[in-house]
Amino acid sequence: MAGDEKTPPPRPLANLIGEAKAGSLTVRMDLEKFVYLDRDCNFFKENIRKVQQLMTQVSQQKHWGLGEDHVPDGERDLISAKTMVKRWRDKAQGTENSVHTVLESHWQTVDDLQTLFRTVRERMTANDEQQAARYRELEATLPQQNPAPQKLLGALGFHMR
Structure with a gap:
């Protein structure tokens, strides 16, 4: 629905990017650092998207095996199982403070940094x-x-590819 769409948050580096495009921002850095910065930004953006995809899968998982599908028997029900599953789904994706949403703001920040440094390097x-x-x-x-x-x-045993 058109009324449900939210205005995207302001980009924190928009002013700096504008200054870089106008040529009024000065950055002193070796060209080698620009190459590594660009690669690192790509790495982070790709991995943020991978985690977001995982959170989408978590939010859409049908069966968790916690008793959330339990059919009430009189007054006996497994309300806590249903509540936990709903909370995990919402925390993965579906609320303003979900992992997916928070990571989107991180992706935007990394993208802004990449745009800023690309603009400086291009100038x-x-x-x-x-x-x-x-x-x-x-x-x-x-x-x-x-x-x-x-x-x-x-080193902590996590491997992102």
């Missing part, structure tokens, strides 16, 4: 063909490296 390389060629070379030749959180999560 740096737009008027300097040598810098632009150097960036393309770095982008093609720099080795992949794991973002720090992936290393940390791996």
